Amino acid sequence: MQNVNSTANIYNFISKNAQKTPHKRAVVVPSGRDKYGHRAYTSLTFKQLNDEINRFARGFNKIGIKKGTKAVVMITPSLEFYITFFALSKLGAIMVMIDPGIGLKSLKQCIAEAEPEAFIGITKAHIARVLFRWSPQTIKINVTLGPKLFWGGHRFYDLRDSDNSEFPTENMHPDEMSALMFTSGSTGISKGVVYTQGVLTNQVEYIRELYNLGSDDVDLATFPLFGLFDVSLGMTAVIPDMDATKPGKANPAYLVEAIEDNGITSIFGSPALVDNLSRYGEENKIKLPSVRNVISCGAPARNDILQRFSNMLNEGVKIHTPYGATEALPVASIDSITILNETAAETDSGKGTCVGFPDKHVQVKIVKITDEPIEEWSDSYLVEKGTIGEIIAKGPIVTKEYFKRPQNTKLAKIKQGDQIWHRMGDVGHFDDKGRLWFCGRKSHRVETEQGPMFTIPCERIFNQHPKVFRTALVGVGEKGKQVPVICVELEKSISDIDAKVIFKELAELGSKYEHTASIKNFLIHQGFPVDIRHNAKIGRELLAEWAAETLRGRI
Structure with a gap:
């Protein structure tokens, strides 16, 4: 793992891979269809990728991009995306990564906060940059991938230098900033998480170790x-034909095609994508014999989805569900075999979702729930084992601050000497075996007169109704006197909807458990709002507003 006294640059992994496996495909992207109707692909080997990184590092450097330059990168998944990321890293520049799905207003605010000097993006991104005046005071270097219209600057491929020899790499102190990764803002405003070279390189090593991934894999x-x-x-990264900002709407036939065409051994996908793919596989009796590893994160995976997708895989293949956040990943991990054989029954009874044992490099604790800052660590904040509290984590993959947001940093970080605990913003508990259980977001808890209610333990009870796709617990009213309401999204195949009957059956389900017996209010919603990154985290804040308006005068 990364030694704190050494230097670091995530680009070095590419250089090593180019020497070790020069002819192995590094990145594969779809490029239309051939005359037989088969999917065609374009690719770069590791040697070719490394050569292009050196060419573009030279080109970027000639136009003024250097160590410390903050550069917004808005390029769709492509060969150019990988070249740009690692060329900037090689130079010691700071990549500013913002999910475009957060909306134009939030994009403008995030870019303004980052104060970037460079903007590297596709034509559409530059049109938005000009029209909505994204940080014109600071952005002085513009690079366009695609047609360059009226805004000046440089065409991407004009910067491809003829010299592909090794360009000097900025090997940086592990604590030097490497990237600003903005959160999705699914439970608040998007914030720029400061990623250092040390955090990035440690993440690579820990993921390798945790899931035994390497050069034999195609993802x-x-x-x-x-x-x-x-x-x-x-690994070889195969980019499928899909809109990466809408994983839940990816065409499952295209995903299966990419898996079969490329001999995919590993899949990374959000729970929404895995759900969609598993339903398609079940309907069409599809098996995926080449796949030997699946990683699904972004939100807790439902047991029924894990079981359905497991049926598409060879016996013994595990679906891993890591737990973490933009600020800290991976924190813990569990697999589908353990879930289905050991923890599913407890989840179904409302204990929460087991996310496994903490990674051996990460410390995890449970502290008392508070919305106030915790400036200095004290053991007095700890709760007893089994008690639900806020999850906090400390370790080499835990980021230390939000960029230029001292108040948010103060709320999310706890100092312990020269080390930092990150408050995950989630609630949960440890079981007797030392496994971590997730019970929902802290901000989503419903504060009733009888005490707090937590989303995941409550929702799991009602999710077991055969006509229910998913539910969301929200609170209506002022904190401390909130009325719990269950919002219900039905399975899309359900046509004979009798709300009164469904509500009665849900109430009967809830009455069997102490923690849900008091829930008497149910509402059917046509389609829950979800986060823009994984399409899996439910927008409970919006649902709470909708529920309050719908039930106005009735409770």
């Missing part, structure tokens, strides 16, 4: 940022 990279880990690990 279906449905989430662009994880694809960067793929090539760092020496």
Whole structure:
């Protein structure tokens, strides 16, 4: 693992892979269809990728991008995305990564906060940059991938230098900033998480160790940022034909096609994508014999989805569900075999979702729930084992601050000497075996007169109704006197909807458990709002507003 006294640069993984496996494909992207109707692909080997990184590092450097330059990168998943990320890293520049799905207003605010000097993006991104005046005071270097219209600057491929020899790499102190990764803002405003070179390189090593991934693997990279880990690990990253900002709407036939065409051994996908793919596989009796590893994160995976997808895989293949956040990943991990054989029954009875044992490099504790800052660590904040509290984590993959947001940093971090605990913003508990259980977001807890109610333990009870796709617990009213309400999204195949009957059956389900017996209010919603990154985290804040308006005058 990364020594704190050494230097670090995530680009070095690419250089090593280019020497070790020069002819192995590094990145594969779809490029239309051939005359037989088969999917065609374009690719770069590790040697070719490394050569292009050197060419573009030279080109970027000639236009003023250097160590410390903050550069917004808005390029869709492509060969150019990988070249750009690692070329910037090689230079010691700071990548500013913002999910475009957060909306134009939030994008403008995030870019303004980052104060970037450079903007590297596709034509559409530059049009938005100009029209909505994204940080014109600071952005002085513009690079366009695609047609360059009226805004000046440089065409991407004009910067491809003729010299592909090794360009000097900025090997940096592990604590030097490498990237600003903005959160999705699914439970609040998007914040720029400061990623150091040490955090990035440690993440690569820990993921390798945790899931035994390496140069023998070919990954279906449905989430662009994880694809960067793929090539760092020496894996082949295959980018499928899909909109990466809408994983839940990916065409499952295209995903299966990519898996079969490329001999995919590993899949990374959000629970929404895995759900969609598993339903398609069940309907069409599809098996995926080449796949030997699946990683699904972004939200807790439902047991029924895990079982359905497991049926598509060879016996013994595990679906791993890591737990973490943009600020700290991986914190813990569990697999489908353990879930289905050991923890599913407890989840179904409302204990929460087991997310496994903490990674051996990470310390995890449970502290008393508070919305106030905790500035200095004290053992007095700890709760007894089994008690639900806030999850906190400390370790080499835990980020230390939000960029230029001292108040948010103060709320999310706890100092312990020269070390930092990150408050995950989640609630949960440890069981007698030392496994961590997730019970929902702290901000989503419902504060009733009888005490707090937590989303995951409550929702799991009602999710077991055969006509229910998913539910969401929200609170209506002022904190401390909130009325719990269950919002219900039905399975899309359900046509004979009798709300009164469904509500009665849900109430009967809830009455069997102490923690849900008091829930008497149910509402059917046509389709829950979800986060823009994984399409899996439910937008409970929006549902709470909708429920309050719908039930106005009735409770």
